[in-house]
Amino acid sequence: MTGPTLHTPRLVLRRWLDRDRKPFARINADPEVMAFRFGALTRRQSDALVDEIETSFELRGFGLWAVERKRDGRLLGFTGLGTSDFGASFCPAVDIGWQLAPDVWGQGYATEGAVAALGFAFNGLELEEVVAHTTRLNKRSRAVMGRIGMTHSPVDDFDAPWYRPGHPKRRFVLYRVTATEWREHVAR
Template identity: 40%
Template sequence: MNAYLFSTPRLGFRTWQPFDLDDFTAINADKEVMRFFQKPLSREETQAMIDRMLWLFEEKGFCYFAVDLLETKELIGTIGLGWKTFEADFTPCVDIGWRLGKKWWNQGLTTEGALACLDFAKQKGVNEVLSMASVGNTASIQVMKKIGMEYWKDFDHSELADFPKIQRCSLYRIRL
C-alpha cells in the first residue's frame, strides 16, 4: 500500500479501506484501549465509524486517518482530524484525536503522528485545532502538551451525560 496522503519516518496516513475492518475492530473491541470512551465497539459500530471517516474526508478533506506502521505495513490505529458539532460553546470545531492498539503504545508514535496531522491541517488552511480527553486520560493529555497544545478549560461533554466517569473533559487548543 503506497497510496499514503502523507507520512512520517515511521507512519503512513491514508483513507480507510475495506481490509482495515478486522484490525480496527480488534483495536476498538479492546477494553483497555476504549476505557475513556463509552464502550468498546462492535464490528458493525467500527464499520459505521469508518463510513463516517470516509464521508468526512470527502466533505472536509480530512478525517481520523488509517495509520500504518511503515516498517511492517500493519494498521496500528487512527490519528487524525475530526469535525465536532456536539453542543458546546466551542463547536463546531476541528479537533485532533487518536486511538492506537496497545501494542504500539509508549513508542512516541502518537506524538509523531499528531504532529504530522497538525502540519496537514495547516496545509488545508485550518488555523485552530482543538483536542479533548476525559480528565483522567493523562496519556492523551500528555500527547496534547507534547505537540504544543495549550490547556484551555475543563468542560462536561454533552454527549457523555450518561457516562459520569468520563464526562468531565479537558480541552486543549493550538493556533496554526
C-alpha cells in the first residue's frame, strides 16, 4: 500500500483495508448519517465506494482517508479530499469532506481529521484553494467548515445538479479557503 498516511493526536488517516469494509457499510447504512447525503447505501454500494476511493488515491495521490481512532483502532469513518467537476462556477476544484459514525459525533474528530487533510492539501499537494459544499440544511457539516477556517459567501451558493428541481436538499452552500487564509488560520 502506498499513499499518504496522516497522524493527528487522536487519529490516523490512512488508506483503506479490507477490515474497514464491514464497519464502513454499517455507517453507510445509517439513515442519520445519510440524512443530508444521497440516502443509505447497501453493502455492495458501500464496497464500491471503498473501491472508488482507493482508485482516487492511486490516480491522484489523494482521496477520502479511512479515519482510525488511535486508542482502540476503531474505524470512525472518513475525512479527506475529492474532486468537484460538475459544471458549477467554482469547478473544477478540490473539495474536502467528512462522514463519521453518529456515536462519535460531538468530540471534535471531524475537525481534527479535516485540519490534517487541509494541511496535506496545502503543504503536500501545494494547492491554492480547497472548497467544501453541502446542502444548506447540514448544520453540523457547515460548523466543521467554519471551525477549520473556511468561509461562506452566499453568491457561491448553487443548485446541486444531482437533485431534481424542488428537492429540499438541492440548494447547496459553498465554503472556500485559500492557502494564504489557511496559513493565517493555523498561525492564530
